[in-house]
């Protein structure tokens with residue numbers, strides 16, 4: 001009997017279901033809708049913890065004592081400022097450029113300022129963790145101010161992590177409830193097992209490059225509309241739908257055209273994402289306190305109609321579906337939604353960076369070659385134009 005596996009048995013499109021690491025950082029049960037960070041349920045962390053405590057938990061592997069938390073918060077608070085070179089660099093970016101592109105470039109640029117040191121030096125690891133957590137929000141806010149024609153607002157050392165970020169967008173101290181809601185959003189987005197951007201971070205980490213390159217590569221991966229970029233697309237979609245009556249025809253049109261409905265579906269969850277449940281609740285709390293948003297009824301109807309049509313395929317709201325409604329109520333521009341996701345996910349990426357270093361083996365999978373062999377080199381003068389460029393499925397446009 002031939003025990004060899006065939007190529008189609010070995011190959012899984014999108015590596016679906018293929019383990020890429022052994023990890024202790026987080027766990028998802030996609031059937032029962034459970035998410036745990038280091039074994040603690042997301043609902044509990046959202047209710048009782050803070051983003052910085054959650055970042056500590058993810059990165060250092062345990063809940064901090066009071067003293068450890070205060071020290072970590074202090075370090076982050078005192079490293080929030082960015083060098084004027086980074087601000088000046090941002091002034092050269094086109095103001096129409098997407099903030100995720102600005103963030104990816106700035107995160108990579110941070111590495112220019114901090115010499116590479118041995119990756120087994122705990123002081124270097126700690127300093128990189130602190131700098132990245134501290135400076136990424138400042139860079140997001142600085143690019144936003146610069147593109148609006150303003151000077152960046154310096155971080156306010158009196159404010160906690162979430163309040164300071166909102167302050168750097170407006171120069172106004174935020175309402176404490178709004179800041180608390182934003183902090184919970186950061187917790188909800190901090191980590192999610194082997195998603196595309198975390199995989200990207202781990203692959204980059206596995207080459208033993210510097211942590212700024214690891215984060216820059218992950219930011220670039222998060223930006224795509226099938227991943228973190230979906231949160232911005234959701235708001236555009238709600239705007240396009242425009243009214244509750246248009247929801248059903250919109251869904252029917254998308255499904256007929258095999259078009260994705262943004263903020264729905266997930267590789268792992270086959271039920272409503274537990275983070276979407278919490279975000280929906282946060283949105284409702286914000287509306288009760290700060291006024292309603294007419295998009296909410298459209299979103300709720302969309303969830304109902306999508307379930308009716310494709311619920312049996314396990315297509316339900318993911319984390320990106322309700323987050324935009326929360327951020328819109330906090331007056332955050334929609335093209336900053338994915339950068340907000342990145343600010344939070346830095347915690348998870350750093351946890352995976354550290355974990356990867358502790359067991360490192362460079363990622364180098366294989367492929368199934370499906371191209372030609374033994375072709376002859378054809379001299380330029382003998383080549384014929386056989387297909388129009390736009391008809392060639394392999395053409396790079």
Ligand SMILES: CC(=O)SCCNC(=O)CCNC(=O)[C@H](O)C(C)(C)COP(=O)(O)OP(=O)(O)OC[C@H]1O[C@@H](n2cnc3c(N)ncnc32)[C@H](O)[C@@H]1OP(=O)(O)O
Pocket residue numbers: 014195225226227228230259260261262263264265266267268310313315318319320
């Ligand atoms: C933070 C995050 O990254 S959360 C995800 C954010 N992304 C989005 O919201 C974009 C919309 N969603 C999607 O594109 C997908 O659901 C993904 C990328 C999240 C997951 O993709 P995959 O696991 O590869 O699922 P896949 O593409 O195989 O879809 C399975 C089936 O569900 C359908 N489907 C999946 N998502 C959607 C959707 N959003 N709208 C309509 N149909 C969908 C597919 O058409 C497919 O149907 P078929 O089996 O009849 O062909």
Ligand SMILES: O=C([O-])CC(=O)C(=O)O
Pocket residue numbers: 191192193194195196266267268318319
């Ligand atoms: O797990 C995934 O594939 C995507 C996701 O929800 C996340 O990164 O938060």
